[in-house]
Amino acid sequence: EVQLLESGGGLVQPGGSLRLSCAASGFTFSNYAINWVRQAPGKGLEWVSAISGGGISTYYADSVKGRFTISRDNSKNTVYLKMNSLRAEDTAVYYCAKDKVPTAIGDAFDIWGQGTMVTVSS
């Protein structure tokens, strides 16, 4: 079964850091770009970041550029999102999601994880 499983969320103070993980199974991980999408409480979906299958290319929304870093370890079938200088407005459920088409980046997201909650508060 194709699956993504996020972990690493929690409560952090403003200005703090957190690293999220997205563990994949059931598909050839290194062939697919992986994205992070977040959803603030009661709000819509916001694309955050993406990384190509080989990890060479990375992309960020303007709202997180310079503060968040996406990376991947294809030997562990895992993508990471390191979040620094966290703000109250970063509070959200963070989902990882897989591109539908292999090798390309910039596609529909066919598989989503269940999400992990990040709360930034003092």
Added chain:
Amino acid sequence: EIVMTQSPATLSVSPGERATLSCRASQSVSSNLAWYQQKLGQAPRLLIYDASIRATGIPARFSGSGSGTEFTLTISSLQSEDFAVYYCQHYNNWPAFGGGTKVEIK
């Protein structure tokens, strides 16, 4: 930056009726458009990609149309499990989602 606008924000429909949801892009996204369904407390689920192709396992009552800047998701006969929030997303460049349409029971 391409901005996606969905309308209406809320759609009240009776079971068995047809629902038509709209999505507009601020500039052309060709057919690089997807629709997702999200139920409360769950992750989004891909319904439609490339504007009109149903994803695996999606019932035929869901259909997508449009290209360029105007897109439509139609649910031909609403079932109880279809009451949810629906999002459009372009992937022409950096992905962006619309604000969502909540389909509620009338």
